[in-house]
Amino acid sequence: xxxxxxxxxxxxxxxxxxxxxxxxxxxxxxxxxxxxxxxxxxxxxxxxxxxxxxxxxxxxxxxxxxxxxxxxxxxxxxxxxxxxxxxxxxxxxxxxxxxxxxxxxxxxxxxxxxxxxxxxxxxxxxxxxxxxxxxxxxxxxxxxxxxxxxxxxxxxxxxxxxxxxxxxxxxxxxxxxxxxxxxxxxxxxxxxxxxxxxxxxxxxxxxxxxxxxxxxxxxxxxxxxxxxxxxxxxxxxxxxxxxxxxxxxxxxxxxxxxxxxxxxxxxxxxxxxxxxxxx
Amino acid sequence: xxxxxxxxxxxxxxxxxxxxxxxxxxxxxxxxxxxxxxxxxxxxxxxxxxxxxxxxxxxxxxxxxxxxxxxxxxxxxxxxxxxxxxxxxxxxxxxxxxxxxxxxxxxxxxxxxxxxxxxxxxxxxxxxxxxxxxxxxxxxxxxxxxxxxxxxxxxxxxxxxxxxxxxxxxxxxxxxxxxxxxxxx
Numbered sequence: 001x002x003x004x005x006x007x008x009x010x011x012x013x014x015x016x017x018x019x020x021x022x023x024x025x026x027x028x029x030x031x032x033x034x035x036x037x038x039x040x041x042x043x044x045x046x047x048x049x050x051x052x053x054x055x056x057x058x059x060x061x062x063x064x065x066x067x068x069x070x071x072x073x074x075x076x077x078x079x080x081x082x083x084x085x086x087x088x089x090x091x092x093x094x095x096x097x098x099x100x101x102x103x104x105x106x107x108x109x110x111x112x113x114x115x116x117x118x119x120x121x122x123x124x125x126x127x128x129x130x131x132x133x134x135x136x137x138x139x140x141x142x143x144x145x146x147x148x149x150x151x152x153x154x155x156x157x158x159x160x161x162x163x164x165x166x167x168x169x170x171x172x173x174x175x176x177x178x179x180x181x182x183x184x185x186x187x188x189x190x191x192x193x194x195x196x197x198x199x200x201x202x203x204x205x206x207x208x209x210x211x212x213x214x215x216x217x218x219x220x221x222x223x224x225x226x227x228x229x230x231x232x233x234x235x236x237x238x239x240x241x242x243x244x245x246x247x248x249x250x251x252x253x254x255x256x257x258x259x260x261x262x263x264x265x266x267x268x269x270x271x272x273x274x275x276x277x278x279x
Numbered sequence: 280x281x282x283x284x285x286x287x288x289x290x291x292x293x294x295x296x297x298x299x300x301x302x303x304x305x306x307x308x309x310x311x312x313x314x315x316x317x318x319x320x321x322x323x324x325x326x327x328x329x330x331x332x333x334x335x336x337x338x339x340x341x342x343x344x345x346x347x348x349x350x351x352x353x354x355x356x357x358x359x360x361x362x363x364x365x366x367x368x369x370x371x372x373x374x375x376x377x378x379x380x381x382x383x384x385x386x387x388x389x390x391x392x393x394x395x396x397x398x399x400x401x402x403x404x405x406x407x408x409x410x411x412x413x414x415x416x417x418x419x420x421x422x423x424x425x426x427x428x429x430x431x432x433x434x435x436x437x438x439x440x441x442x443x444x445x446x447x448x449x450x451x452x453x454x455x456x457x458x459x460x461x462x463x464x
Contacts, residue, residue, distance in 0.1 A: 041459050043299075043441075047403060050439075054409040064344045064354040067407040067427075104353055106344040106427050116314070118426050147359045147381070147404060179452050180359050180382035182404035234460040238381065238403055240299075240441065241455030271405045 002079070002135035004279055006086025009139070012277050013074065013095020013125075016141035018103035020275040021069045022062045024055045027209040028186075028247070028272045035184055035237075035244035044242025048184075051237070051270055066271045069105040070143030072096045072125040075207065079134035089127060097121040108146075128200070140207055142274040148185060148267045151177035154199055157261040166191060166263050167226060173265040174230050174246065179239020182269035186210065187230065187249040190264040192256035202266035205250035207274050214251050223249045247272070283437070287335035288376040290396050296442045298449040302400060303437040308337040308379070310431040312358055315422055316366035319430075323369055330421035330430055334374035341379075342427035343417070344407070352417040352433070354407030357381040360399070364388050371395040379440055383452060393448045400440035401451075413438040 036048040058065040100122040110116040153173040157165045190201025213220040226249040236242025284292050286306030344353030360380030368391035381404040416434040443451045
């Protein structure tokens with residue numbers, strides 16, 4: 001049994017909140033630069049140039065890339081041989097509290113969905129647990145903006161709808177979203193499981209580095225085909241027209257019931273943030 | 280085409296802007312998003328005075344990050360506009376001339392834009408650090424309790440935006456996409 005102190009979790013979560021919000025991952029930057037090189041439509045080129053300029057300014061000043069510094073989605077892979085000294089949930093929330101305060105990040109969480117009074121410190125975090133073998137704790141902080149979150153969709157397809165039904169649903173979700181989720185977007189797709197598991201997979205798909213594909217060649221092909229279809233829609237960066245509507249499509253799947261084909265689409269903007277550290 | 284405007288943003292200024300133009304805005308503009316719009320429209324319904332004069336004003340849909348010491352404001356890009364659709368026509372009827380946000384608007388908002396001779400602009404969503412550099416002064420003038428959602432008076436210099444819906448109702452989200460797709464045939 002390995003011991004991990006809650007105070008180390010606080011420090012790590014705090015650091016990851018600030019880093020994720022101010023410094024875009026190299027995988028996303030490379031994808032944006034690649035999209036710029038492949039773009040020919042003038043307004044689209046101009047938008048992509050400004051997006052590149054923006055993340056460079058954020059890097060330089062350690063300033064938030066986007067003002068929507070999101071709700072803090074925190075993914076924990078807890079090794080089953082780890083013992084936490086202290087309260088794990090509270091440690092994560094304290095890390096978020098300190099990170100959002102000391103990092104000058106926006107506090108965007110309201111305590112009650114109807115009453116809507118701001119909690120003032122961006123807590124609580126949305127915490128997702130996975131129990132895994134080993135004695136490590138892997139922490140991923142993925143701040144999630146709601147311009148893109150609001151454009152996410154879920155459907156319980158019929159098995160007879162098959163792969164064509166899935167493709168139609170994903171492409172329609174992106175087309176309906178249009179300019180709203182700040183294209184070029186990243187599209188997370190969850191297929192199978194249950195109603196809630198499909199949504200969880202779609203969100204988790206957004207944590208995968210851009211450029212990495214599903215290990216199953218069939219779904220790797222699906223990712224490539226969906227990306228091509230989406231980038232033929234003409235929505236383009238910010239919806240002003242152009243090629244780069246999406247940077248990547250990441251698909252995750254799992255077994256499901258004989259009667260069902262759940263499918264979820266979780267959309268992320270071009271400020272596709274996630275940072276990981278292993279304790 | 281590039282157009283430079285100074286606030287107050289008059290009917291004549293609005294008329295010379297066409298969907299697709301890049302517009303650089305200088306002068307005073309105001310911030311408001313979901314919660315502030317709700318309160319502003321409640322004041323209108325009660326016949327009370329608003330915290331700023333909306334006649335020929337420009338409202339920026341933004342909830343900035345807190346400023347670091349020595350800075351006027353933190354990152355300050357646009358939020359998605361459709362959430363303000365329920366309130367925007369009320370403000371345009373009072374003379375609001377410009378809105379800056381991102382994303383689609385409702386049929387009712389487009390009709391109100393045409394009726395009132397207003398313009399809907401988009402700033403680049405997710406470019407909060409870049410847009411922040413055009414904001415020289417910021418002061419909370421109402422609803423401080425709303426934090427990031429408070430109403431702020433901003434002094435901006437050459438804030439870059441794109442005209443999406445012009446006074447005639449022409450919509451760049453439709454025309455831009457169509458023109459691009461035609462160019463690919």
